[in-house]
Amino acid sequence: MAGAGHPGEDDIGGLVLLARAAQELNIPYIASGGVADGRGLAAALALGAAGVNMGTRFMCTVESPIHQNIKDKIVASTEQDTIHIFRTLRNTARVFRNSVTEQVVALERRPEGAKFEELRDLVSGQRGRKVYELGDPDYGVWSLGVSVGLIKDCPTCEVLLRRLEQEAEGIIEQLGKLRVQSHRSITAKL
Template identity: 60%
Template structure:
């Protein structure tokens, strides 16, 4: 499959593994790259900029194909040294960056001066238009189905993707709810140039998270997520567990963020991935878990997605048109 996205980023398949905190590490990213997709190391999973440098070099030992780094910019009381992480990305010659969270305007000139292409993740058309005006090279448009932060507009991909296609000129990929060939074919039909997957890549052989988490993703349905922080207008979609339900209950009862801060600490979520204790903390999962039925290698997954999408486009859909 050739799209504007594959041409711009020089990858074989229009399938992207986006940044995932505690998950986007070198072995997974390299496996995606070796399978012809585009993978992203998650910068802030690494404790320091020098740790990120080591992770980039580790990925290069595992693949000769291009990969990128995700830099998520979030407003916090004690922000990480973003400029130091950025400089490591530049110094190491990483060709692609995925930005997310806040406006990337402070980082964009530095990346572009170094010849780095930037994909910015957005949850609305208006934010996509703003990022396009800033000069990003491509967009990842995140529908309400996604894991993590879906924004506050609650617009699902079936509406958001074609709305973006009508308004945005630069290439964009569709995110949120994608996990198989049907999704890729649908995204292309709706106007996207490819798909971005997070939750689906968690349930792969090369994903470095505990087997209990992978098994839970296979067993879960589309109803097994919770939306936390709705009352704070900082909505996040996470796997439903004892902690997420307690957070929702407390916030519904009028609690403030300070009252649930310890429950939602990121380090507790990291322990889930490390130990497989599914109720230890908050961890992200999207609605696409309902479509996850196995734990393949990244090569098997990407190959299957592309083959199935091609069959849908050239087979079943073409047959419908001929029959008409």
């Protein structure tokens, strides 16, 4: 399965992965990756998930212990501000696009690829931790999912969860009004 900073190696989208999980599993499962609002929660529930995990979304909350500069960078970013690294090492990670991650990708794109030893200093977890502590988004590698494009504020966890519930309930209620009229049209019964 995929989830935000951990997209897997097969480039299979979340809609298919969640539907496959519903086909294969007889236990509750949690959807992870690409969820930042009530629309994502409603979609995950519709696909059979029992709930969602939202790593990137919770990074940008008042209670999150990361530096405010990083929270501000998250709010200002789009889904295009992420990049895959470690693809050639078969350990793909989605991270914030910055000068460090661009260097990693450039090394990986060489005809001979890259060995982890060549990347170690660039991708050091100590550098990544400093990003969150010091607030410099270009200091190192830090995980970030494409749901970053959906994040437009930095609320408290309580406000975020209430909003998430309200949005999902509203969407599910609206979906309940949809009826398949024929094999050619779906209309809302309002």
